Amino acid sequence: MNSSEQTPTGGRDPVRVFLVDDHALFRTGVRAELERAGDAVTVVGEAGSVAEAVAGVAHYQPDVVLLDVHMPDGGGAEVLRRVRSTRSSVVFLALSVSDAAEDVIAVIRAGARGYVTKTISARELVDAVVRVRNGDAVFSPRLAGFVLDAFADRPGAPPISDPELDLLTPREREVLRLLARGYAYKEIASELFISVKTVETHVSSVLRKTQLSNRYELSRWASDRRLI
Template sequence: MRSPEPVPSVHVPAPIRAVIVDDHAIFRAGLRHEIGDRLDVVAEAADVGSAIEVVRAARPDVVLLDVHLPGGTGGGGAEVVLGCRDLLEDTRFLAISVSDQAEDVVSVIRAGARGYVTKTISPQELIDAVSAVHSGDAVFSPRLAGFVLDAFGTSAAGEVRDEELDRLSAREVEVMRLIARGYTYRELAGELYLSVKTVETHVSKVLRKLQLSSRHELTRWAQQRRLI
């Protein structure tokens, strides 16, 4: 009697690990219900600070990120991306928001997000967008893609970056935003729990890297990029 032939094993890819960041608990619950059987939702967060902590701890494949979030220094979703810039090679950010305003789209894409869709998207379309972003593609709702192309002057929306902003570390970006908003060195030191001397060092590095000579020029630079 012949022994049965072995059944070849079939490789089943692991589900995409996702983190949901939104300040509305009911939206997070609804989104988890809609996509939870097709993605592995490993964590949630409701504000800028907790989002950065959760993403850095969980190291998900994709972060579903609301654009308008409380906390932090007021940068919202863009601030979360900037706070995780060193993870962007392995963790992709997909903005999902009720807003379809050009400034919201541009700010979060400048920070390093790979896509932006509105909350009118269907569950299947969202799953497809997550898969595309996870694979390294850029994804935008049709109307929003035009904002990106106009803002960056390129047809390669997935490759847009602000080379000057890329020179700054995450901490230097925080300092830049607060200085541009009019904080004094002492106020900034209190906000970020740093010494005044350390703040002075960060500001000097920011000005040097951006080739600016004063905080007034820095404010104009940040305003032009809608970073404040």
Template sequence: MPGAVHPASTPRLPALRGPAPRRARTRRSALPERVRVVVVDDHPVFRSGLRAELDDTIEVVGEAHDVESAVTVVCGEAPGVVLLDVHLPGEGVPAGSTGGAEVMRRAAASVPGTRFLALSVSDKADDVVGVIRAGARGYITKGSSGQDVSRAIHAVAGGDAVFSPRLAGFVLDAFGAALGETAEASDELDRLSAREQEVMRLIARGYAYKEVAAELFISTKTVETHVSAVLRKLQLSNRHELTVWASKRRLL
């Protein structure tokens, strides 16, 4: 209306907002991933008892009782970890070796992602060091609890090395003493080609020429040629001297 006085418009202020309510964080328990395991031991009662003692994060996907069955199951299942008895029966185990070491030698190439954990009643230094040299990532005794074995399986699956406390000293002593011999052995091995080294190890372990040929998919004549070259380059006279040479340098 003319002459009407309108009140001044009050400016609108933006609404005040408090801090946004925090969203409740969902806390996930850090549960370890399941590990697929093969148990290798020649005593069925022990295998059954161990299986019952392992925790729920361990999935036993196979069992074996000797070298041959172990190689078959491990290569077929390709587990994350193999619980492996050291003194395992089997045919064709080279003198000076053990069944457990032979399983690793035969299966390792087929299952490169599988790790081996020795589980044995023996706590002898020779057994411990021998199986570690063969490729095991750890060694625990059968007196360990199911919880300890489960922890060791997860540790080995994750890439760690695991030993029962009193056995760790054997490994440290043995490999510490071997450091001085490693350089010498490496220099001598450099004289041999990769194929000659393969032949050398098999011959030194007691394999016959035909067995080496079958293992490496080459002819027996080629094996003979490689052996002659190995003996000449290492200045040795026969395969017995070769076995002694390789054994002293811990190449078997």
């Protein structure tokens, strides 16, 4: 990532940014680049693991989290899952060396507002941070097509894998889909010709695999993946 000229704030307060990457040297470089890029953003904190990221976001309450995709203890999607359940106002922008379709789709499905690669310039990164804070979706040019293919249901579009969704069996997906639509356990059992106890077993399995706590979180998770 190369530095560039200063970027104006446009009259608004600086965007409060929190950095998440397991490489301390990279975090130092990004912080330095952002701080040299003008007063549009301010780095309020950083983390090198999922647990540190969750605690740091809760403590610093940033506007935007710059999030690495791959980390040893769970990665960007796991940070998103934990933080979004309690702090839905925080915006996430993935910043990764990976430009693989499955990585892009996984974090977007988890709730990131954009995805840029680490070849981005400092000026472009500041612009991306400001834009996602203001409600835009931002992608490095060639990555936008992955998202369109995955979410537009275009005929002939290649299937994009979702590691979390792939953990569920076909029957668990059926149960989850009906649950997210508001069906009661008894109604799900009748619809799928199974017992209520079997429905409960499937729901418990889905909760365990997704590491969610209740049917309301499951409904949002299913909606994000267009299962409803």
